[in-house]
Every structure is written in structure tokens, then in C-alpha cells.
Amino acid sequence: MHQPLHHHHHHHHTSIAHHHHHGSHHHGGHHHHAGAAHHHAGITHHHANHHHHHHHVGHQQHAHHGSNSYVVPNSSRPGYSSIMRHPDFPDGKVPDDYPMVATLHDLFQRALIVFPTAPFLGARQYNSTRKELGEYRWRTTREISELIDWFGSGLDQLYDKNVGRAPGFSPLHQTPLGIYSKNRMEWVVAEFAGFRARRFSVALYDTLSSDCVEHIVNHAQVPVIVCSIDKVATLLALKCTMPSLRVIISMDALGGGGSRGRGHAAAAAGFSSTAIRALHKHAEGLGVVLMDMMLVVEMGRAQPTIPKPPSASDICTICYTSGTTGPQKGVVSTHGNYVAAAKSLYHAMPLYHSTYLSFFTLASCFERSILYTGMLGGMRVGFFSGDVTHVSEDAQALKPTVMAGVPHLFNYIYHRITAATIYAPGLTGAMARTAIKQKLQKLESGKGGVKHNFWDRLVCNKIAQYFGGRLKLLISGGDPIDERVLGFLRVAVSCPVLESYGLGECCSAATACLLSDKTSGHVGVPLPGVDICLRDIPEMDYVTTSGLHPRGELLVRGPSVFLGYYRDEAKTHVALDGDWLATGDIATINDDGNIEIIDRKENVVRIREPFDQSVALEHLETIYSRHALVHDIFIYSDPDHADLVAVVVPDPEAFLPLARKITDQKSAPIEELAVSPQVISAMLVVLFQHGKKARLRTCEMITDIYCDPTPFDIEGNGLLTPTYKLKRRVAIQHYRSQIDHMYLSIKEKGPAA
Incomplete structure (x- = not known):
């Protein structure tokens, strides 16, 4: 059984959620600097010529030789395989269905126009008398838009007063905004409030060790961090070694007047008024401005500022990889990178008007890419209540139609479900084993889908209730998922599992399985608009010319490929081969033309x-x-x-x-x-x-x-x-x-x- 991811049960509460004002004013007006490629010093720049085509040739279906990927004729060169593309977009161009969306700021403005009164973000309400979490409570796109405008206006005032044009930020002419918490409504509000004034986000994983927090804050010179109340003490303790940090904004109320229930929210998070007073005193002693998000929202409401929207070539985030080796690298991505990824993923993932349970960390590029993709289709996002071991309770309250995670989280869920089903003693276990076996046989024979009238009624509908019973799609990203876990989830939950693959360096958007594909053990085909090829690694016996199944390092090219690693030319140079991103993953192409990841380059050892x-x-x-x-x-x-x-x-x-x-x-x-x-x-x-x-x-x-x-x-x-x-x-x-x-x-x- 897996260790619970968080050992203490910790509910969080939006101080924002207790508060909404009606009457909306949103700023229209989109300023796009067409193709203004800013050459930021301090970032190694490589591609001014990423091809953003707006015209396209009709979708002609090419003959596939039993293959899913389209292989571009005569595209191989010495040391590299042929180039592969999505079968529906063989010329590599994808028609742009959303020409008005060039940045993530635009993406939200479009959602505001198209889905103004639709629920957008939701969280479970904490009942302080009963000490338990209740139903989801929703904010519409318009309500979130107000919060973004107000919080963004308040941030502008705080930056003007406390940050100024500090020398550390000059290479980018843009300032960072740190975000440090588990997934919650305020996380998204904070990021988009930053975009409103061309700030880029620097996300800190909720579970980071303090030396990693220190490395990231110093490396990116972060002046302002928006965090959950439990992180305030951590940041204050590190302040002496993080000179750039000037302002800490708590997502949870820090008490002191205001609306009723503020004290409760903080107390529910386990913070007494004494503890909060101590935090204030500590911050004061260190010369750090400490305030809560609601106060910043009030400041912004009282004095709104005019948005300064970003352009497509502006940076939207520096995403620090959770490196398995050495210090973390800062992946620099533009608004154009993430918008291209969202438009591409939207073809692969049916997210239109879906209900999504967000529990894999927003600090990762993968979770954010799914959030942005869903925003094209009016997806509503319900956040988990902070403890992965209780994710099924959140799912039962939300009844999501889509969930996404990485293989490790699905392995955890697999162990939880199998313990109560196929590994259960007696008749229950025996029935579950037969059900799963027969459903897998049916699925693998290609004669049927993931449903089975008899066994679903008897066994699998109960399992599907673990996730609330309405799940239509599970998305697995990052590493390849274990075939056994994949097959089990498909038939036990009677739901397709979409396997996708990508790195932060390409906004997590490289390949995804075709929804019609029932096979497993691969990561599918290139996403629309993405080119893939393999590169020889002769010292490891991986050659792209080896007969039917070329093997080599997977390379990715397309509009989602990053600018480079922040302040690290040497590593950027290794990661980019011309305008191709070298992933460090070893792949092969199987008989069906699907891409199979067989290993990481650094973990291949010669015996x-x-x-x-x-x-x-x-x-x-x-x-x-x-x-x-x-x-x-x-x-x-x-x-x-x-x-x-x-x-x-x-x-x-x-x-x-x-x-x-x-x-x-x-x-x-x-x-x-x-x-x-x-x-x-x-x-x-x-x-x-x-x-x-x-x-x-x-x-x-x-x-x-x-x-x-x-x-x-x-x-x-x-x-x-x-x-x-x-x-x-x-x-x-x-x-x-x-x-x-x-x-x-x-x-x-x-x-x-």
C-alpha cells in the first residue's frame, strides 16, 4: 500500500470562496504584437521561425500501411529516422479554430465571452460546526474574472510599492510571481492575475524540500509569493537566504476584522489567532510584507489598474523540473507555447463541457496544460480537498467526467481498488477476477469496447462509483503507464484511458493515443502540429535504421517547444538539436505505427x-x-x-x-x-x-x-x-x-x- 501523500489531514478553505460581489466589469481589448519576438538576454534563444501557419490543406486521409502515425516521405537523414505526424494532419499544419486566442490571457478572455455564467472553478465547502467537507461550491467564469481583475490590480500596487524595477529582473523585462500551494481555486486566480500584467508564474511544488524552494526562489529572483497559510512559516524561515523575496500573500485568511467566517477558515487550517499573530511578528522583524489574498482583492477593488496584456512571445511561466538528477532546471515557456499545446491537445482530448477533478499538482506543466485545454471547451474544474488518500470522497461529491494523473497516482488508485476487488477474499474476489478477465478478453479481441452488460451490472458499476460513477475519460501523462494498470482501469471503471506523453520542455504536449485505439504499451501518435523523429545513439546500440523497428532518442519539434533553460546555456545547448527538442527518452515505433518509450537515456547502462x-x-x-x-x-x-x-x-x-x-x-x-x-x-x-x-x-x-x-x-x-x-x-x-x-x-x- 502506498504511503499517504500527505500525512496530516489538511482541508483548505478559500478565504475567497466566502466572498463574492456582483456586477462585473471586464476589460476587452486584445493587444497583440504580431510576431514581436523579444530577444530576452539571459535566455538562450533559438527559434524565431517556429512555423505558425494559419492556412491548411484539407484533411486528406493518407493510406496508412496499418499504421497510426503518418510517416513523411523522404524525410529521413543520416542519423535520424523519418519524421512522423498525426494521421489527420499529414502536412504538419493544424487549422486554427481560435485565431483570437494568442496568449493565456486571451484564452481566459474568450472563456469569459463564450461561457460567462457557466461554473468554472469549484471547491468543497468546509462545515466548521460539523468539522467535515460538504458539496462543491462553484464560481462562474465571470465571478473568477472579477477576482482576477481585483487581485491583479492589488498585485500591481504591491509590485509598484515593494518591488520596483529591481536589477534582477532586467533580462526579461517581466517580473515573476511565485505560487506555492496544493491545487485550489486561488492558484488559478493568482496565475491569471499575474498574466494580466505580463508577469510570469514560478510554481513551487507543494511537497518540495526547503533547499529546493530556496534554489528556485533565488534562481528566478522571485519577489512575491502567493501561498497557502501552512507555507508562510517555511518561507519566513528561509527569508535570510532568499534576499529577493519581499511580499508573501496567504491564500487563507490571516484573521483581523472583515467578513464573518474568516477566523474559522484559518482555524480550520489548524492556525489559531496566536499562531497568526506570531507569523505577522516574524514577518515584520524580517521586513517582509505579509497579507492575505482577500486584503489584496479589496485593495484592487478600491483602486483598479488597467491590464497590460502579454503578447504571444512573452514568457508565461518558468517551470522548474522535478529533476531526478542534480539541481532543478527552469524551463522557460511562452504564452505562444502553451496556447499551441492547448489547441493541439484539444483535438486529442474530448474536454468540451466536461467536469474535471483536479488533484495532480498544478506546479507541473502537465496539469496546467490540461486546465488550459479544458478552458477552450468550458470545462468546469473541481479541486480535490488536499489529500490524495481521500480522492475518492472528492470524486463522489464531484462526480467528474474526466480525471488526469501520472502513472504513480494511478498505481496508487489501482492498489486501493484491487485490494477491495480482485484481491478480496471469498466470493467477492472470485467474481471480480472473472469479471476483469472476461472484460479484458473482450477488449483485447477488438470485438467490443470497455462496457459489458452482465459484469458491469454485477461488479464494475460498483467500482466506477469509486470515482463518482460518471467518468468518461482518464488521462495518464508524463511517463508511460504500466500495461496491467491500464488494462485494469479501462475495464474495471468501464472508461477509456488516454495515454499521453510529453515533457515540460514542450508543455507536456508531444504524443497521445488515438481514442479509438484499444491497445496498450505505447504512447500513441504525435499530437496535431507536432513533428516527431528518432535520433541514433550509436554508443548504446540504438540505431534508427534497425529494420522494421527503428530505435533511438525521441526528438520533438513544434510550436510548443520551449525557449531554453533559464540562465543555463550549456544545458539548453544539449536539449536543442536545431529546432528539435531532444527528450532524453529512448523510443521505438511498433507495428501499428505507435510510439513506444523504452527508457531514459541516462539510465541505460552497458554491462x-x-x-x-x-x-x-x-x-x-x-x-x-x-x-x-x-x-x-x-x-x-x-x-x-x-x-x-x-x-x-x-x-x-x-x-x-x-x-x-x-x-x-x-x-x-x-x-x-x-x-x-x-x-x-x-x-x-x-x-x-x-x-x-x-x-x-x-x-x-x-x-x-x-x-x-x-x-x-x-x-x-x-x-x-x-x-x-x-x-x-x-x-x-x-x-x-x-x-x-x-x-x-x-x-x-x-x-x-
Whole structure:
């Protein structure tokens, strides 16, 4: 079972939600500087010529040779594969259905015109007497627009007074606005209030360690941060090492007069008036301006400012990657980048008038791209209440039609649902297993969709209730999702799962599966308007000319590709090959013309000695973690040894019965069983058989394992990034002695039979 993502139950409350004023004034007038490409010093610039075509040739369907991607004829060159495109847009041009939308500011202004009275953002209301969360309460596009105008006007005053034209911001001629909280209404209001005055957002992951917060705030020279009340103390504690920070705005009320219920909201977040007074005193001592969002809204209402809208070539965000290695890189993207991504994704994802549950962090490019895409179609967004372990309660209150997340979150949900269904004891489990098996067979035979009259009535409709029962689409982004989890969710929830792939460097928009595709194990085809090709990596035996299935590093080209890494020319130079983005992911093209990600470049290790073969560690970790015994796994390959060793966190549900049977100890604790030599060798046998079944090569088998009952997590042992990827370097340090010990014992035993 996964560790809960947040150990304390924390409800948040919009101080904004208790407040709305009627009567709307919105500013029309769109100022576009056509093609004004500002050359920002401090950012390595590479493409003034990203082709924004507005004309297009009719959608002629090309003959596909049984293939999903369209392959551009005669487009390969030495060291690179042919270029691939979306089958419906073979000339690489996508008709622009929204010519008035050139920036994210325009995107919101259009939503205001088209969907003014439609509910846009919602949050569950906290009932302070009953101490529980109730129904969702909605704000219309027009109400949110008012808040954006008022908060934006208040921000303008705060920047004028406290920030000025500090030298740190001169390279961009734009100033940053920091946002630091879990997903909530105020997050979106803050970002768009910044866009209103050409400010760009710098988002801080809710789960970041303090040294990462410090690195980002200093690197991007952030002067103002809008955050949830629980982050104020963290920021004040770091203020001495973050000289650029002048203003902290709490999304939650900081008490003191005003509307009734303000005190409650703060108290509900676990902050007494004494604690709040202490924060104010601390801020004063440090010379930091501390106020709550409602106060800034009131300032703006009293003195509205005139919007200074951005142009398409202006920066809209610097998104710091949750790097698995080294310090985080700041991905610089323009309004044009994100608007292009939204228009492209809108073709792939049916989000029109959908209801969306937002729970994967808005600090990631992926979640924001989906939010912006949905805004083209009047999607209403309900925010989770801050605790992923209770996401199904939010889903039951919201009844969403669309949800999105990364594979790790879907794995967590998969474990939660399977424990109560296919792994349940007795008849319940037996029925669920049969239902899932038969539905998968039907789906894989290509003869039917995800529905099944008999089994849905008996089993699967109950499972669908976990998400509120109205789900029409699950979107998985970031890394490739495990095929077993994908198949299970498709049939158990009777809902298509759309797999998409992309990096922050291209606004998370590179490829997505065609909705009609029932297969799994791939990330689909290039999105409309995106070009994809593969590049040889000869030192790793990946060549694009290898017969039917070219293999190589995936490259992406299109209007969503970023400007560069902020203040890092060297890394920008590595990431861009002309106007192609080098993703660092190794891919191949399968028989159907779908793109399959097989590994990350930095995790491919050459194994010496008897086999001179490349082994992709992440790929192996995915395969081994499919086994029921494995909750988490980290595989290590030493350059001086041919053997692979691994640290396995066993899944207690499967591990305890097996280990107790082997050792014949009915009540031994997991810590004791994990170190038993009998148990270790039994697990090695099981993993070996599993590897054989998955048709792994001999050099991909694990020779020795160390069992650790403590799961990998973000905060405790710090082995995972905020997006749940394994930090390989940290894991190597963390388990150094166990790794050395395993290699020592392998050496003593002699070569494995």
C-alpha cells in the first residue's frame, strides 16, 4: 500500500470562496504584437521561425500501411529516422479554430465571452460546526474574472510599492510571481492575475524540500509569493537566504476584522489567532510584507489598474523540473507555447463541457496544460480537498467526467481498488477476477469496447462509483503507464484511458493515443502540429535504421517547444538539436505505427564482461514491479560487475503470507522476515520466473536483492521526486552499504549458476 501523500489531514478553505460581489466589469481589448519576438538576454534563444501557419490543406486521409502515425516521405537523414505526424494532419499544419486566442490571457478572455455564467472553478465547502467537507461550491467564469481583475490590480500596487524595477529582473523585462500551494481555486486566480500584467508564474511544488524552494526562489529572483497559510512559516524561515523575496500573500485568511467566517477558515487550517499573530511578528522583524489574498482583492477593488496584456512571445511561466538528477532546471515557456499545446491537445482530448477533478499538482506543466485545454471547451474544474488518500470522497461529491494523473497516482488508485476487488477474499474476489478477465478478453479481441452488460451490472458499476460513477475519460501523462494498470482501469471503471506523453520542455504536449485505439504499451501518435523523429545513439546500440523497428532518442519539434533553460546555456545547448527538442527518452515505433518509450537515456547502462549489452534500468523496474510481491524496486548496475542487484520494498499483502509459510513463523514481523536468507532466495526464484515470463535476457535477471520494508517516498526518505520518479543518485547513496554487501557476497559465491 502506498504511503499517504500527505500525512496530516489538511482541508483548505478559500478565504475567497466566502466572498463574492456582483456586477462585473471586464476589460476587452486584445493587444497583440504580431510576431514581436523579444530577444530576452539571459535566455538562450533559438527559434524565431517556429512555423505558425494559419492556412491548411484539407484533411486528406493518407493510406496508412496499418499504421497510426503518418510517416513523411523522404524525410529521413543520416542519423535520424523519418519524421512522423498525426494521421489527420499529414502536412504538419493544424487549422486554427481560435485565431483570437494568442496568449493565456486571451484564452481566459474568450472563456469569459463564450461561457460567462457557466461554473468554472469549484471547491468543497468546509462545515466548521460539523468539522467535515460538504458539496462543491462553484464560481462562474465571470465571478473568477472579477477576482482576477481585483487581485491583479492589488498585485500591481504591491509590485509598484515593494518591488520596483529591481536589477534582477532586467533580462526579461517581466517580473515573476511565485505560487506555492496544493491545487485550489486561488492558484488559478493568482496565475491569471499575474498574466494580466505580463508577469510570469514560478510554481513551487507543494511537497518540495526547503533547499529546493530556496534554489528556485533565488534562481528566478522571485519577489512575491502567493501561498497557502501552512507555507508562510517555511518561507519566513528561509527569508535570510532568499534576499529577493519581499511580499508573501496567504491564500487563507490571516484573521483581523472583515467578513464573518474568516477566523474559522484559518482555524480550520489548524492556525489559531496566536499562531497568526506570531507569523505577522516574524514577518515584520524580517521586513517582509505579509497579507492575505482577500486584503489584496479589496485593495484592487478600491483602486483598479488597467491590464497590460502579454503578447504571444512573452514568457508565461518558468517551470522548474522535478529533476531526478542534480539541481532543478527552469524551463522557460511562452504564452505562444502553451496556447499551441492547448489547441493541439484539444483535438486529442474530448474536454468540451466536461467536469474535471483536479488533484495532480498544478506546479507541473502537465496539469496546467490540461486546465488550459479544458478552458477552450468550458470545462468546469473541481479541486480535490488536499489529500490524495481521500480522492475518492472528492470524486463522489464531484462526480467528474474526466480525471488526469501520472502513472504513480494511478498505481496508487489501482492498489486501493484491487485490494477491495480482485484481491478480496471469498466470493467477492472470485467474481471480480472473472469479471476483469472476461472484460479484458473482450477488449483485447477488438470485438467490443470497455462496457459489458452482465459484469458491469454485477461488479464494475460498483467500482466506477469509486470515482463518482460518471467518468468518461482518464488521462495518464508524463511517463508511460504500466500495461496491467491500464488494462485494469479501462475495464474495471468501464472508461477509456488516454495515454499521453510529453515533457515540460514542450508543455507536456508531444504524443497521445488515438481514442479509438484499444491497445496498450505505447504512447500513441504525435499530437496535431507536432513533428516527431528518432535520433541514433550509436554508443548504446540504438540505431534508427534497425529494420522494421527503428530505435533511438525521441526528438520533438513544434510550436510548443520551449525557449531554453533559464540562465543555463550549456544545458539548453544539449536539449536543442536545431529546432528539435531532444527528450532524453529512448523510443521505438511498433507495428501499428505507435510510439513506444523504452527508457531514459541516462539510465541505460552497458554491462561488461560476458555480454556487451545495454540494459535499460527503468524498463526493468517497470517489469519487475508488476509482480504482486513488489511494491517498490530500485535496480542497480555496477560498471565493474556483470550482475544486477536490487532493493525491493515488498508489498505486505503478498509478502507476509509467502514469507510466513517459508519460515514457518506465523507471527514474525515484516522486518525480521525481510532479512531471512530463506525468504530472500525464495523471492529471487519468484522474480527469476517472472523475468523469464516477461522474456527478459539473462543479463537482465537480478542476481541478489535486499528487502527493505520501508516504502520509497517524497518526504521521509526522499527517494522520490514530487512527481514520484525514483531519484537514482539519492537511492545509490541511501543503499550504498547494502549494494556493496550484495556485490561482496556475489563474489564469494562465485558466478551465479
